[in-house]
Amino acid sequence: MKRSGKSNKRLKAAKELNTIVMDFYVECMQAKKEGKPVGWMPPMNGAIEVFYAMDLQPFFPENWSPVCAAFGLAPTNFEVSENMGYSMDLCGYLRNIIGYVNGPMQDGDKTLGGLPEPDLLLSPGGGCNPVMKIFHALERRFPNAGVFRADLPQVAVEDIKPHHIDYAVTEMKRLIEFLETATGRKMDYERLEEVVRLSDRSCELWDEIMSYRKHKPSPFSAAEIGIMFVMVTRQGTEVAVDFLERVLEEVKERAETKIGVIDREEVRLFWDNIPLWYNMGLFNYFEKMNGVVVAETYSAAWSLRLGTGHPLEALALKSLKSYPMVSCVSIDKRQEMVLKACRDYSIDGVILHRNKSCVPITLGQMDVKKMLEDELGIPSLIIDADHMDERNFSVAQFQTRADAFMEMLHRKKME
Amino acid sequence: MHMNKVSIQPFIDSVNNTEKITEHVSKGKPAVGYFCNYTPVELIHACGCIPFRISGGPGPLARAYDLLPDFICPFLKRATERAMNNELSFLSGIIQGYTCDAACGVVNVLEKNISGDVFEVIPFPYSDNPDSRTYFRNILATVIEQLERIGGSFSEDALLRTLELYDDIRRILAGFYDIRYAGRLPMSARDLWHVIRAGEVTLPEDYLPMLVSLAEDIRETSEDFNGRIPVLVSGSLVEDADIFDMIESFGGRIAADDLCTGLRSIGITGALKEGEAEGDPLNRLIDYHFARVPCPSRARAEDRLYHLIDGVKRSGSRGVVFLHQKFCSPHLSDFPFLREKLRENNIKTLQVEMDETWTSSGQLKTRMEGFFEMLRESI
Numbered sequence: 154m155k156r157s158g159k160s161n162k163r164l165k166a167a168k169e170l171n172t173i174v175m176d177f178y179v180e181c182m183q184a185k186k187e188g189k190p191v192g193w194m195p196p197m198n199g200a201i202e203v204f205y206a207m208d209l210q211p212f213f214p215e216n217w218s219p220v221c222a223a224f225g226l227a228p229t230n231f232e233v234s235e236n237m238g239y240s241m242d243l244c245g246y247l248r249n250i251i252g253y254v255n256g257p258m259q260d261g262d263k264t265l266g267g268l269p270e271p272d273l274l275l276s277p278g279g280g281c282n283p284v285m286k287i288f289h290a291l292e293r294r295f296p297n298a299g300v301f302r303a304d305l306p307q308v309a310v311e312d313i314k315p316h317h318i319d320y321a322v323t324e325m326k327r328l329i330e331f332l333e334t335a336t337g338r339k340m341d342y343e344r345l346e347e348v349v350r351l352s353d354r355s356c357e358l359w360d361e362i363m364s365y366r367k368h369k370p371s372p373f374s375a376a377e378i379g380i381m382f383v384m385v386t387r388q389g390t391e392v393a394v395d396f397l398e399r400v401l402e403e404v405k406e407r408a409e410t411k412i413g414v415i416d417r418e419e420v421r422l423f424w425d426n427i428p429l430w431y432n433m434g435l436f437n438y439f440e441k442m443n444g445v446v447v448a449e450t451y452s453a454a455w456s457l458r459l460g461t462g463h464p465l466e467a468l469a470l471k472s473l474k475s476y477p478m479v480s481c482v483s484i485d486k487r488q489e490m491v492l493k494a495c496r497d498y499s500i501d502g503v504i505l506h507r508n509k510s511c512v513p514i515t516l517g518q519m520d521v522k523k524m525l526e527d528e529l530g531i532p533s534l535i536i537d538a539d540h541m542d543e544r545n546f547s548v549a550q551f552q553t554r555a556d557a558f559m560e561m562l563h564r565k566k567m568e
Numbered sequence: 569m570h571m572n573k574v575s576i577q578p579f580i581d582s583v584n585n586t587e588k589i590t591e592h593v594s595k596g597k598p599a600v601g602y603f604c605n606y607t608p609v610e611l612i613h614a615c616g617c618i619p620f621r622i623s624g625g626p627g628p629l630a631r632a633y634d635l636l637p638d639f640i641c642p643f644l645k646r647a648t649e650r651a652m653n654n655e656l657s658f659l660s661g662i663i664q665g666y667t668c669d670a671a672c673g674v675v676n677v678l679e680k681n682i683s684g685d686v687f688e689v690i691p692f693p694y695s696d697n698p699d700s701r702t703y704f705r706n707i708l709a710t711v712i713e714q715l716e717r718i719g720g721s722f723s724e725d726a727l728l729r730t731l732e733l734y735d736d737i738r739r740i741l742a743g744f745y746d747i748r749y750a751g752r753l754p755m756s757a758r759d760l761w762h763v764i765r766a767g768e769v770t771l772p773e774d775y776l777p778m779l780v781s782l783a784e785d786i787r788e789t790s791e792d793f794n795g796r797i798p799v800l801v802s803g804s805l806v807e808d809a810d811i812f813d814m815i816e817s818f819g820g821r822i823a824a825d826d827l828c829t830g831l832r833s834i835g836i837t838g839a840l841k842e843g844e845a846e847g848d849p850l851n852r853l854i855d856y857h858f859a860r861v862p863c864p865s866r867a868r869a870e871d872r873l874y875h876l877i878d879g880v881k882r883s884g885s886r887g888v889v890f891l892h893q894k895f896c897s898p899h900l901s902d903f904p905f906l907r908e909k910l911r912e913n914n915i916k917t918l919q920v921e922m923d924e925t926w927t928s929s930g931q932l933k934t935r936m937e938g939f940f941e942m943l944r945e946s947i
Contacts, residue, residue, distance in 0.1 A: 238904030242639065242895050278694025282669050282865055286901035289868050293905065304700060306691035306707075307666045309676075316706035317691070323699045481673030482689075484680070509639050512897065516673030519635045520680050 158434035184210035185269035199468025222430035245541025279305030321469035370413025426506035606665035615720030621768035642924035661686035757812035798823035808926035823883035
């Protein structure tokens, strides 16, 4: 096994996904050429639906980082940002995108056609500290972009009260006003309702697709988790819904005909935290020991329904819940979700990625570990790594720990 | 420095032992812990509770690693270690304004692992506008509910009295800073650090007379301490004053700061304005929040730069020492921009990262020596 490597995918939809990814970035550049305003924003909030409803082009710097990891651009980007003075201890997303916009992008890099400069920046107050700092740096790099200083309560999902929702709705309205002024386009609220309906439909499909992984054998593994690209970049569009419907069809068929990921699925695993984007092949590593990663925490960020009828409230709630649900903002909720997933998906063992690039998702893992042992008797393995920076990942250490863990799980199943 | 002409022993005693606080607790007054300056200590106090800033202090780590990864700041790791060693068992819980992700996460982790009745992370708004202020009042109401749950009781009159108490404290501390900017404060950086830290672990009504007495002494003994190279120290929490001694041992004088255990703790920019004493006390608390010396967790580096340049100018500092806790994401993220802008203003900088031992390596001493030589040559 190498430190970096692509995953071995089994779904036919994986090929289609490549086209969807390419199309998205082509569309971003095309929008720029055609004078359609391009806005850079963080993912996991309701701004994407607002953008699609107003026929504006959203772009997600965080999502560009996995692309950089897959195309081998990350080391160059790290070198640029670290030379600027950014510490190696900072989040890899932050170092990567700051490095990219101040390095390869300035030098005319054309990976996936290149990136369009932003006309608008949705600079968050809320979410995690690194994402806020990413946007502060982008404001400096793109001084001509119009900046919306967003605000979102950082509140645990289980503690959300009407005043949090009211404020988040107010912020959605403020965003729309800002966009109307900045672009001269008016929001069509009927169109917004339709976009929210599509967004909700994609969440419904997402949940349905994931639920087929409860089948034994599981029709697909975490190696295919790249399908979340449409949830990050295309939520609220027919593109996402159509793609997910096809994925569902394929997954359903595989589940019903008992086509699994490998011939003998013996050990079912759960993955906590962001994958190693530069080494998605790591998910396949467990397969040689008849293990399949059948569920993960990260995909739960899109496992929420958007009530229709009150689109702004639906988007406000989506914004309030998405990130806290998978981070240390809501450790209680996260524990509850992991516990439920382990029951529902018949999990034998849990892999906790202690991710140097993500403090918010890593904090609370030890409590998750303890709870799994105490309440379900499920053992877990901690892997020290980093979702972006392969320098923080030791293959030898991973293999030693993973092999011993899998052996133990097999023994446990025999007992 | 050795111009210890005022006695700060009462402040050192307050920092080093919590007997007075535990005595109050034993008489039924709940104590509530917090990590960051952004926590509304005034509200905690006005509800009849004791705001107590949790420190980590230098020391080993063992039990904290049962709960936390190693890549969060030494302060929060050490604070967790202390909590797990029952050193904070007199607290009724922790109330913490959302500043950094790690602090928020640690509150939630501790909720699951130590005893206590209230664990609350306050989701402050980032924007200041009429809607955010309405929201702000609602979240303060939630904090009051939590405090009442542990035996606290709120009234606007009590909050008004508390605000005035803290304003008196902040005015005196701001006065010390003015004297320090002028190079005439007869206290070492270690001393001033003790004075400020004492205020974080002492009831304000006990702390104010200590400060008044100190202020009188300072007036009697102030003299010129120029001759050393003035520098501004920027960072988060300083958990051990040895690093200040080291700066002074190389001929430096800490003339200004931008520290959580310094200027940001005093928050002087939000002090009560004349004529506002009759204003709605919750609004005054909100005014104070938005006028704080900004923390990188909640503000842009550009907003912090203003305070840094101002501090440098007012104190005549020749350079800035960035004193960062290892893994402190907000401060480390702001550093490249701040360094660049300070350089553009011809202000030299040195970055120092500290771990949980707060010990100074030989390499650090060499770098520090080199930095002060460079500053000396540039005069």
